[in-house]
Amino acid sequence: MTKMRWQQIGIALIAGILFGFGLGLSQMIDRERVLGFLDVAGTWDPTLLFVLGGAVSVSVVTFQFILRQQQPIFGTTFTLPTRQDIDLPLLGGAVLFGVGWGISGYCPGPGIVGLILGIWNPILFLVSLAAGMLAYQGYINLAKPPVKK
Amino acid sequence: MRKICPSLSFNVSWHYCLVFLYVTFGSLGLIKATILTEYKPSPWGQTQQMAEFDWPPALIGGLLIGTSAALLLAFNGRIAGISGIVGGALGGARDRSWRWVFLIGMLLGGTVYEYGLSAQPTPSSVFSPWAMVIGGFLVGFGTRLGNGCTSGHGVCGLGRLSVRSLAAVVTFLSTAMITVFVMRHVL
Numbered sequence: 001m002t003k004m005r006w007q008q009i010g011i012a013l014i015a016g017i018l019f020g021f022g023l024g025l026s027q028m029i030d031r032e033r034v035l036g037f038l039d040v041a042g043t044w045d046p047t048l049l050f051v052l053g054g055a056v057s058v059s060v061v062t063f064q065f066i067l068r069q070q071q072p073i074f075g076t077t078f079t080l081p082t083r084q085d086i087d088l089p090l091l092g093g094a095v096l097f098g099v100g101w102g103i104s105g106y107c108p109g110p111g112i113v114g115l116i117l118g119i120w121n122p123i124l125f126l127v128s129l130a131a132g133m134l135a136y137q138g139y140i141n142l143a144k145p146p147v148k149k
Numbered sequence: 150m151r152k153i154c155p156s157l158s159f160n161v162s163w164h165y166c167l168v169f170l171y172v173t174f175g176s177l178g179l180i181k182a183t184i185l186t187e188y189k190p191s192p193w194g195q196t197q198q199m200a201e202f203d204w205p206p207a208l209i210g211g212l213l214i215g216t217s218a219a220l221l222l223a224f225n226g227r228i229a230g231i232s233g234i235v236g237g238a239l240g241g242a243r244d245r246s247w248r249w250v251f252l253i254g255m256l257l258g259g260t261v262y263e264y265g266l267s268a269q270p271t272p273s274s275v276f277s278p279w280a281m282v283i284g285g286f287l288v289g290f291g292t293r294l295g296n297g298c299t300s301g302h303g304v305c306g307l308g309r310l311s312v313r314s315l316a317a318v319v320t321f322l323s324t325a326m327i328t329v330f331v332m333r334h335v336l
Contacts, residue, residue: 005244011224012247016254017261018217019229024262024271026210031274036200038329045200047207052303054211055218059308062219067309072226079227080309081296086316093295094317096287098324102332104284105274107299108231108292111285112252113259119273124281132289133236
């Protein structure tokens, strides 16, 4: 592997550690906190508001500077979504995700970091999440057969 | 003003959307806090209707998550979207190694917090297998179909001022709130 790839992997490790630490510190790995935030009619828990607010305030400021650069520091191109339109798969996917999030109290990040607690909930959640992702992949492959090379 | 939403064809400047989101959620929180403190002037922990919570760690945790996303974008040119990273790690992405390293990093970071620095252990929630199985499947399918979750659309998408992401965030937050409402107060 090239030097640049090793550098990228180093950054991925540091970024992953920060992300996991942040999710732990902000108590998002406790799904009762998340469900408490979503339960606006019950005992409302504002924790998630502070977490998302804090994260978005950093990204909104830093991204403006970062995306003005020609290229990333350890890479050649920014890999960014280019689409701007709001279509049915986007909203349908968001609805399915919202329902699943409301039922389980986990979104993918806390589900993964929740593994360290040594309880069954995150394990089951992740196995099922992987199944859902693979099912989507299967559905796409059925809809559009892959191009033969 | 520029046209940012061709398919819905309405003209909005981005910053208005974002300010709107902040103001809506911010004022919701403030209103709720004000009402509750009127009922009971005691600190957060004693109120019946608002959960006990501690905002400084939540805010600092959020800032760390934002910093992580900024690092990954500035150095690697990648979006820190967990569902996208998991999807790429599981499936056909060409360079999978950094994704797996990121996921391992998340576990390391969580472990350092939980077993190294945390004052008290994170309470484990009630075991609810069906909620996990059904919820997990929907989260997996939905995040791939909708191209993102709380981190990709929420933290990074809003950071990029993407209208698609804003639409997704509003949709999944409101759907999740409705789902919890139905499950806890209707059924």
